[in-house]
Amino acid sequence: MIYYYLEDDSLYITEPKIENAGIPQGVFLKRHKFPKPGGGHYHWSDLDAGKEISIYDRVFKLTSYDDFTRNFYENEGIELSPQEKIPDDTFGYNRFMINMKQNPPDMAETKEYFEAKLKGGKPNKKLSSYLENDRKVLSFKVIWDDTSYDGGEKKFTVNYFLSDGTMEVKEQKVSNSGYDPFPMLLKRMMVPKIPLMTHYPRMSLRSEEYYVPKDLLIGTTINVYGRDMKIVDCDEYTKQW
Numbered sequence: 001m002i003y004y005y006l007e008d009d010s011l012y013i014t015e016p017k018i019e020n021a022g023i024p025q026g027v028f029l030k031r032h033k034f035p036k037p038g039g040g041h042y043h044w045s046d047l048d049a050g051k052e053i054s055i056y057d058r059v060f061k062l063t064s065y066d067d068f069t070r071n072f073y074e075n076e077g078i079e080l081s082p083q084e085k086i087p088d089d090t091f092g093y094n095r096f097m098i099n100m101k102q103n104p105p106d107m108a109e110t111k112e113y114f115e116a117k118l119k120g121g122k123p124n125k126k127l128s129s130y131l132e133n134d135r136k137v138l139s140f141k142v143i144w145d146d147t148s149y150d151g152g153e154k155k156f157t158v159n160y161f162l163s164d165g166t167m168e169v170k171e172q173k174v175s176n177s178g179y180d181p182f183p184m185l186l187k188r189m190m191v192p193k194i195p196l197m198t199h200y201p202r203m204s205l206r207s208e209e210y211y212v213p214k215d216l217l218i219g220t221t222i223n224v225y226g227r228d229m230k231i232v233d234c235d236e237y238t239k240q241w
Contacts, residue, residue, distance in 0.1 A: 002042050002060070006072075009033060011042060013055075018092050019099065029055070044072075049081045133162035138241060140216055141172075141233040143166045156185060156229065160216060169224060186224060195225055203238060213241075 012031040033041040037054050052061045055210065064083040073080050130165040138160040146154050155172040171187040192208040193215070212221060221230045 002047075002062070003031075004047065005031065006044065009041060009043060013060075018088075018089075019095055033190070048111070049083050130163045136162040136241075138162065138213060138216065138238040140218075140231050140238065141221075142169075142231050144227050144229045145224045156222075157233070158222075158229070159188075159209075160213060161188065162213070165210060165212065167192055169229075191224060192232040193223065 001014050001017065003010070003014075010031050011029075011034045013028040015025045015028050017025045034055050035041055042053065042055075047062060049062055049064055052059050054060075063086050065080060071082055074123075140158045140160070142156050142158050144154045144156060146152055155174070157170045157172055159168050159170070161167070166188045167186070168184070168188040168189070171181075171183055171185055173181055173183070190210045192210050194209070198210060215222065216231060218231050218234060221228050223229075
């Protein structure tokens with residue numbers, strides 16, 4: 001940035017500071033009259049977009065100007081040249097992306113919880129559904145045909161929580177089955193019909209379609225993260241609901 005002071009024809013050069021640039025930045029040349037290579041000092045009439053000026057054996061190319069500068073030259077009867085675009089600074093862009101703070105989806109949900117707890121932030125959109133359907137759970141009996149080496153037909157219980165649309169999958173324990181007990185196949189969460197595979201469930205920012213009660217009917221098959229489970233029965237409350 002080059003500043004020209006009309007009161008005494010002095011100039012001043014400063015370099016914008018970029019965080020972690022690794023080089024000293026800020027004031028490049030203090031305010032004084034800049035000498036021309038051929039003698040004399042620079043005048044405002046010597047400055048224009050697209051021109052190159054030599055200052056102490058360093059060549060600076062002028063690319064643009066502000067509105068005040070353009071209006072001043074117009075009042076003096078001089079039309080400045082069109083402004084030129086400054087080359088992209090890849091380092092500045094990379095530093096901006098590194099320093100940009102964005103909460104991941106799981107942290108964003110925690111942030112909203114604490115904001116609501118402190119009487120601020122967004123209103124709880126699921127509050128009405130929670131108050132209306134709390135403790136209301138649909139329970140289904142499902143069968144998964146495990147085709148692995150030590151697999152076989154395995155039975156599970158799928159519980160669907162009406163308050164928030166989440167599901168959990170529990171294994172039905174069978175005495176003397178020869179299998180180690182593994183009661184919880186899937187913890188309570190919203191289960192997508194076609195999951196987007198990520199490092200952690202629900203970490204993707206893309207929209208997904210989740211299972212709803214109308215998808216859970218006896219005789220239908222649901223896919224739970226690669227496992228095709230057939231619904232064979234449900235409890236009495238689910239039938240009434």
